[in-house]
Amino acid sequence: MGIGGSDRVQLAHGEGGLFTRMLETELFLPAFRNQSLAELGDAGLAWLPAAAIAGMGAAVRGETRTVVATSIPAAVAVTTDTFVVSPIQFPGGDLGKLAACGTLNDLAVAGARPFALTVGFVLEEGLPFATLEAIVHSLAAAAQQAGVPVVAGDTKVVRRGEADQLYINTTGLGYWPYAEAHIPHPGRIQAGDMVLVSGDVGRHGVAILATRAGVGFDTSVTSDVDWIGPEVAAVAEQAGWEAIHAMRDVTRGGLATVVKELALAAAAGAGEATTGLAFVLDEASISVDPAVAAAAEWLGLDPLYLPCEGRWVAVVDASAAPLALATLRQFHPTAAIIGQVVDAKNNVEGRCLNEVGQTGEVWLRTPLGSHRRLDLLAGEPQPRIC
Amino acid sequence: MSTARFDPGCWRDPALARRLLQRIADVCAQAGWGEAGRPPLVVMEICGTHTMAIARWGLRSLLPSGLRLISGPGCPVCVTDDGQMDEMMALARRPGVIVATYGDLLKVPDSRGQTLAQARAAGADVRVVYSPLEAVELARQLPERQVVLLGVGFETTAPGAALAVVQAKAMGVNNFFLYSAHRLTPPAMRALLSTGEQRIDAFLIPGHVSAVLGERAFAFLAEEFGCGAVVAGFEPVDILAALLQIVEEAAAHPVAELLAVGEARRDRPAVCGNAQRVVHNEYRRAVRPEGNPRAQELMERVFRVVDADWRGLGRIPASGLALRPEWRAWDAQIRWDLRLDIPPLPSSSPPPTTLPPSATCLDKRATSGCRCGHVLRGVITPPECPLFGRVCTPLQPRGPCMVSSEGACAAYYRYEWRQDLAGG
Structure with missing residues (x-):
């Protein structure tokens, strides 16, 4: 198969424009087949199973899947983003701040209020700890400023040359504290x-x-x-x-x-x-x-x-x-x-x-x-x- | 270079632009161009930056129907022919070679439809640079590799490439090479006018090229062909002021009246100057009559003039730049024995009066219906190509005019395209 006239992934497929959209609609969406994903919004909607809500002591209205009496959606807003920008430090910020804000902002424009973040690091062998520490602290500060805890994480180290210093993935969870019709x-x-x-x-x-x-x-x-x-x-x-x-x-x-x-x-x-x-x-x-x-x-x-x-x-x-x-x-x-x-x-x-x-x-x-x-x-x- | 001083000032002033537009409309109406069977006045621009500026500001839609703006061979990537694209691809595929290029070249297909971007995805080491000196620096940092700068462009980019070669020599960087596909603008304009295939009443002369060559390099347009010629900058007021100059002159001295004079001049080229038509310079804040002597000297020192193949126009005498023999150690074409040496033509050689057959059936892509060659000669506008906007888009380009961000097709598509314009 080919996407955008090419049988291999090119840089243009990751630049967020037409080629990225083709990759999404021609490869990813058919594979994952999910209505929320297919909307290509900033954050997806993960419906809580009725059993989970019942377990919390709330009742759920079947079809609209909103919590009874509030019309607040019984769903979690989920978004994930991977940050590979070079250079990792630039005037006005760095990869850490970017990784926190990028994901939190996706939740914000989905109208959701973020309540948790996860962070995954891919580190290149030889990365100075001073650099890593600066980036991690920057990420932590941005998350703290938003009042969102980092609740899970992952670290991988790859051989020198297999990554460019440091890549970060963040996943954010949010909720909608208002009526579903107004999302x-x-x-x-x-x-x-x-x-x-x-x-x-x-x-x-x-x-x-x-x-x-x-x-x-x-x-x-x-x-x-x-x-x-x-x-x-x-x-x-x-x-x-x-x-x-x-x-x-x-x-x-x-x-x-x-x-x-x-x-x-x-x-x-x-x-x-x-x-x-x-x-x-x-x-x-x-x-x-x-x-x-x-x-x-x-x-x-x-x-x-x-x-x-x-x-x-x-x-x-x-x-x-x-x-x-x-x-x-x-x-x-x-x-x-x-x-x-x-x-x-x-x-x-x-x-x-x-x-x-x-x-x-x-x-x-x-x-x-x-x-x-x-x-x-x-x-x-x-x-x-x- | 500092960028802090950019101030478009009055050159983007909407009120001034509207006044100029009104005066252009008045002159055109008075002259009656485009009315009652009279053809519109045709002005060609031959610079990718002009192409984009005209499209970006929507100038075409604001001009009266009596004035027609067409694009010529002003996009460096577009005029680079299949043969040279094939050679650049061959270089990129060589083990140990790093190809340094301006980004625009990445997406241009070679004769087999392969692009440098695809070669990069398949393992070739292709680096995008913003200036030629970056490629020299890359070579200095990686002495075990061979770094080839793909030199594409007109008189604006050629001095930078020449400087890179001079620097490489001065720094003792012997693993830097230049592949020169540089082209010269005036010979292409001469070739277009000589064939008479397309009516061209005047040229918008590119400001950047003129800043290097000086306005005198374009005097032949007025002197030999009685053609209007105004050096123009790239802001909307620059372009509109140049167009006003063109229409006023054309209204005052119709081409027919001048042609006799022009013919006479061509017989006796030693007599200089046409009493009624000269090159005007609207872009005086950047262009001096003599141009930039230092840039000219650099080009002269490093390059020699050779015949060159242009996509859509075929072989044009004395229209390309190759490295001089004394710089052969930095010449990629010689280092990898890429092609036969083409001797330069004497500068007094007559201009071509007909385009070679290769120009009308320009290359392999012509069989697929792509009319880039006609677009580059101004014979058709992009929407007149049957492929435009239907099967040929920036996403799935069939030809380089849609690939390059400076190409006329890309400019039309990106900024001006409407479904009702597509398909001719």
């Missing part, structure tokens, strides 16, 4: 919803690129890697979970890829006919730090496709958008409403863009008034040579 899910996205981003984008990508050997530019940019739980909780508290229709954290494929994923999921709807939804973003409203813009310009990269590790996107009910924005701005002044969900068939702008009624598209309105299309990142972003 953020792309299926809840509606025409008219507003799209928010929690701050400026592209920092992590530039911080990593700048430290890779030989890139040869000085930059003051530090990674945005951070635990976003307090931001999500504040917005939820102010706007209410029912107004937050969907969330995603911005990671490998950058803002463009994440919004496109949301648009595809929203257009797919609940599995019946497509919803006819498309997204229109306003480029001028998206904040990019001047130093990030400069580095991206120099490398010939589009900041909208550069990775972040502490930014997230929310699709919220239009009526709640101003409050959500005001709340977010208390954390990052660069947070912004960056666009809107439109009905591609009936919206004036949607119609002029999608004359044949394409759904699941993301259009970016440039400051000049023209529109360009955003898509999933296709392969690793390459600096231009011309």
Whole structure:
């Protein structure tokens, strides 16, 4: 078999864009066949068996599988992530902080409250203990900041050259302390919803690129890697979970890829006919730090496709958008409403863009008034040579 | 290099861009291009960065129908022919060899459809570098290996590759080699104009190339062909200002009026300058008339000019760069005896008046329906290719114009594609 025109795994299959999606949908999903996994969300839903709930002294309602009288789902949010970034220490963070925040953030944007972490280490023979210790302490500090205990772990050491210093896997468990109907899910996205981003984008990508050997530019940019739980909780508290229709954290494929994923999921709807939804973003409203813009310009990269590790996107009910924005701005002044969900068939702008009624598209309105299309990142972003 | 000073300033100013667009529209309307059977004015850009900038800012959709922007052979990876891709693949597969390359080349298929990315997955040592000097440093650190830099690109990347060779010599790094697939821009423009296959009223001259060569290197466009030519930067206001210059000049001095003069000039090339048409420089903040003498000197010192095969355009005289004999110790083509030495043509050799047969049936991919060659010559726009957006996408590219992020097909697909445009 081949995926993406290749009979072997290539680096592009792990870059979080189109090739990764093909790998997931063509190889992993058919093998594991699970509805929760198939949604390709940030965290999966593991239903507690009725017997387990009964054992806890609660009653469970059969079909909806929610705990009687609360309508709180009797399910655990589960997410897992493996961190192999090089270099393992970079301006603004390191692999330890990344491994904690990355997994915790996936739970946060699933609308879940994390309550436990597990950590697995793959260590390369010869790794200095000082390096390991620094990374482990950084991970522990980030977990502690989020108030989440590390409850299980694993260590493996491989021969020199069989790994690049240190890889970390973290698995996170969370729960939803509110009604199942209000769990953020792309299926809840509606025409008219507003799209928010929690701050400026592209920092992590530039911080990593700048430290890779030989890139040869000085930059003051530090990674945005951070635990976003307090931001999500504040917005939820102010706007209410029912107004937050969907969330995603911005990671490998950058803002463009994440919004496109949301648009595809929203257009797919609940599995019946497509919803006819498309997204229109306003480029001028998206904040990019001047130093990030400069580095991206120099490398010939589009900041909208550069990775972040502490930014997230929310699709919220239009009526709640101003409050959500005001709340977010208390954390990052660069947070912004960056666009809107439109009905591609009936919206004036949607119609002029999608004359044949394409759904699941993301259009970016440039400051000049023209529109360009955003898509999933296709392969690793390459600096231009011309 | 410090990046802190980047400030697009007025070059991205929406209000200024709108004013320029309005004036361009006014001039076009007055000239009547694209109306009542009159053809639109055709402007070609020949630089991947221009291709991407035009697509990224959606400029095509903002311009009047009387002005048509087309892409030419401006994507370095796209114009690299199958033969050279095969040689690079052969190098990558050699035991002990590390191939250092710019990332864009990784996904370009060779004549058998194999890519460097696939070779890497199968065990070849392929490293992505951001600058040629990184490859020299890699060779210095790994003296037991042979590091080959795949040198692809135009006059913008060639000086860096030349510097890498000079540095390797100075540092005594003898396990560094350059594979030069560098190309020269002006000969390709001359070849395109000489064939007359595609109407081209003016060129947007790439700012980066001009910063090295200087605007004078493009004087022949105006002097010999009566063709409009404006050196342009890469921000939307840069491009729009250059386009305004082009339409104003074309409206004031129609091509037909100039052609007679142009013909006369070609008979007597010693007489310099066309009274009514010269190369304009809109990108003065980066481009000097004489260019960058130091970069030119480096290229002159390390490279000699040779004939070169271009995808889609065939063999163009004096359009490629190979290492001079005195640098043979660092020449990958000689070290591994990759191909016959092609002697340089005298610089006074006449430009080709017809494209060789290989250009119309450009390579093996032509049989699969891929029309990269036509796209590179500006004969068709990407959506006019029957494969575009249907079986040819960035995920499953059939040709290099869709592979490279600088390719015209990739730019159209990524930024401008709509289903109603696909399939010609």
